[in-house]
Amino acid sequence: MKQKDWIRSLKRHGEGIAAVVCGVFTFAAWIIQHNAYTWSFILYILAYCVGGYMKTKEGILTLINERELDVNLLMLLAAVGAASIGYWFEGAILIFIFALSGALESYTMMRSYRDIASLMDLKPETARLYKDGTEKQVKIEELRVGDKIIVKPGERIPADGVIREGTSSINQSSITGESLPVEKNVEDTVYAGTLNGEGSLVIEVTSESESSLFSKIIRLVQEAQSEMPPSQRFIERFEGIYAKVVVGITLLLMLIPYYVLGWSWSEALYRAMVFLVVASPCALVASIMPAMLSAISNSARKGVLFKGGAHLENLAGVRAVAFDKTGTLTIGRPQVTDVIPLQEYSKEELLWIVGSIESLSEHPIGRAVTEKAEEAGRPLHRPQRMQAVTGFGVVAEFEGQRWKIGKEAFVEDDEDITHLTGIVNRLEGEGKTVIFAQNESGLAGLLAVQDTLRPEAKETVAWLKNLGITVVMLTGDKRAAAEAIAAEAGVDEVYAELLPQQKVERIKALRERYGKVAMIGDGVNDAPALATASVGIAMGNAGSDVALDTADLVLMNDDLKKIPMAIRLGKKAGRVIKQNIAFSLSIIILLILSNFAQSLTLPLGVIGHEGSTILVILNGLRLLRG
CATH class of the missing domain: 3.40.50.1000 (HAD superfamily/HAD-like)
Structure with missing residues (x-):
């Protein structure tokens, strides 16, 4: 592995590695604590430092920058307090499980971000500009609308554009989520960041780098990562207030039992440390964002x-x-829905004639008729002459006959079409546009087009x-x-x-x-x-x-x-979040009551509290599936 890759991997998995090392030091210290006290003490100190470094740093930064207590400092205080009364192992276990749950939460965040933002790794850096018969590698930021670029088989398309030469299958899954490659031909649109298949393409750029669909997606990703849902904002505001209350109650639990109830200082401090651990809202804080980001x-x-x-x-x-x-x-474009021949023509023949005539037209309705006619597989013929009459239709010479194709008003001057009123009214009542086709013998038929569902x-x-x-x-x-x-x-x-x-x-x-x-x-x-x-x-x-x-x-x-x-x-994310909140609150209340009943030890408090945090994170991770 290259040094840069090794460093990148270490940064990515740093919290997890620190948690594992903390666990190893903790259990090694516990094993030798009766036979080698000094080495055991050193290992405990190392476990505290390695496992608690990241969370301590986060807590101190929050305290300095936002003047707020958070769960990180609460856990640090609880671990230090446990050590101060001789419970080194319990404090180290707290640090270990807290570091482990933090690593798991970080993994959840990274997994969610990676799935959304993996597109950013697909962004091409350069393009093969084709100009004046030569190819030149340029940065994608230098491409301008109208430039032509060459994309070879297996390369990522560097810019949004329209194919001018070539055919290929394009893997668009990074943009559209389609599981199978899509066949693309001349005049088809392609997107930056998609993967070209087996064909070479010449593409005319239609969007500059910052305006491409790919760039828009990246901006959306950045917004998705930074925006926090209202429920999470509420929890974070609540956390700051709650942490102060917990610290206040902890101080009271240290003093009142000692001075009023006659407890020993060690017992009062122990119960206060257990309360500090079990009352911290770690699971509650982790109830929302991992689940939301997973969804x-x-x-x-x-x-x-x-x-x-x-x-x-x-x-x-x-x-x-x-x-x-x-x-x-x-769909957003008209399609032929009805073909009604009125002379000796069949539906197929009438559609072929009108489609051939309209093959020279640029009007959306004309293109719709031509596309429908082409589906039959019979080659279309070009009309000998064609003239577009703006707002009405076209006049053409085709196969030795003069044809008029267009609106009702375009043909009604030449013949009486009142006998077709019922058919026309029915088609228009269905929201369709009716096209009239007339030759030298009279009205040859009707076609109806509609923007289809x-x-x-x-x-x-x-x-x-x-x-x-x-x-x-x-x-x-x-x-x-x-x-x-x-x-x-x-x-x-x-x-x-x-x-x-x-x-x-x-x-x-x-x-x-x-x-x-x-x-x-x-x-x-x-x-x-x-x-x-x-x-x-x-x-x-x-x-x-x-x-x-x-x-x-x-x-x-x-x-x-x-x-x-x-x-x-x-809806499922909402249910998971409610489950997490209800579960975490129930566990906190149960552990606090157990502590006041003096039936909860510090190790069980640590396991119950941090275990519930891990469980709510894992519950949120379920939303990554299927």
């Missing part, structure tokens, strides 16, 4: 990134979830409703389209034709009715509502920069099914 770590591995524990707490209490429609409940949306809504959560849709789209999608998804309430400010007002109204409300969106117009909601959830892939920055939670793979999972995880 955040678990969700991050599944592509759900919380910006802090407070949002996990809030999500657990959500009683209503509001969805944006376009790009959130729906995400495949997982219906299942997600059902799961949320099973959790007792009301599901609402907030959209700026027309009511007919909104109600059609809402009915298909199973949404409880629909609010359509809303401006961004009206979405905010609706969120406020929902909070008054239900309490905590989550809002899920992807666009700039959703950002005010995301900020107003108890928990704002942004779509990571489809989401705008503003939505990502405003949200409290990001779905990195745009998978709506992760929302019920996150809510259930938040």
Whole structure:
């Protein structure tokens, strides 16, 4: 192992190593204390110093910087007090178990941070810039929008961009949580930090280093690590007050029994030291953050990134979830849903003709028809001539015939189409946009397009409703389209034709009715509502920069099914924290009562107190699983 790696490993596992060494010194001293008192005394001193160094340092810094007593100093006082009345072994055992529980808590924190922040190790440092026919290694900070970079097989993609040449499979698990590589072709989007497969790619950069999705994730990680949930803030405030009370009672227990009850000084001091040990709130302090960070770590591995524990707490209490429609409940782009031929054409033939004509169009509806036609596998033909009529449709020469494709008003001047009113009204009533296709013989058929529901949306809504959560849709789209999608998804309430400010007002109204409300969106117009909601959830892939920055939670793979999972995880974390708090308080009360009954020895007090601390940490670690 290289020296730098050895030093890094020592720093990472320092607390655990110190705890083990402390334990070895303690038990070695206990074994030889009757035969080699001087060596036993030296080993006890070493055990105190090695095992207590880190916690003593933390306690002194807290006392100096924040002028607060904490559990670290309480444990130090208890150990020194035990040694002062001759209980060296008991004091050393206290130091050992306290160091061991501290090492375990540090491991929990590091494991949680590592799972969330492992992405930071994936950040590429350099890129292969392709300019004027030559390649040049540059730092990723030097890349600019529009630059072209080359990514070879097995390399990490250094910047967000669009593939201009080449095809490959990309492992996006570090960004989106997808378990399998995704096939990427020309014009597909790729993300910094993802792993290129077997193909070489030429990529045009679309975001500079600091604006890439990867960099945004790193910022989210840093926020998640630094933000403390309200429950933990309360516990830490409580700890400072509680520690002072414990020290005060300890002093009284040292003096009152000696001067008033006639106890010996040794007995009074012993009972005071036992009280100091068992009354310290170590387990209570460790009840929340290990569990919270474990839950955040678990969700991050599944592509759900919380910006802090407070949002996990809030999500657990959500009683209503509001969805944006376009790009959130729906895919965000139109798709062909109906093909109705009216002449001798079959559905396939009509779709092939219209798709061929629209292959030269840049309009989203035209592209949707072309994509649908391409799915059949029959090569499309280009029209001989095509002219776009802005706001209406296109006129084209195709296979020797003149075609008009577009809105109803575009073709109705040429023929009477009142006989189709029923079909058109039905399609439009379903929230669909109707396209008319006309050739020289008359109306050849109708096509309908619609922004379709995400495949997982219906299942997600059902799961949320099973959790007792009301599901609402907030959209700026027309009511007919909104109600059609809402009915298909199973949404409880629909609010359509809303401006961004009206979405905010609706969120406020929902909070008054239900309490905590989550809002899920992807666009700039959703950002005010995301900020107003108890928990704002942004779509990571489809989401705008503003939505990502405003949200409290990001779905990195745009998978709506992760929302019920996150809510259930938040509820489970809440249950684990309540279990920890109830258990730790019960143990403290039981040990204090046992001490007052004079039936508790210092070693049993140490084991009971520090054992409960280890148990609550291990209980929190369960949230790292599955």
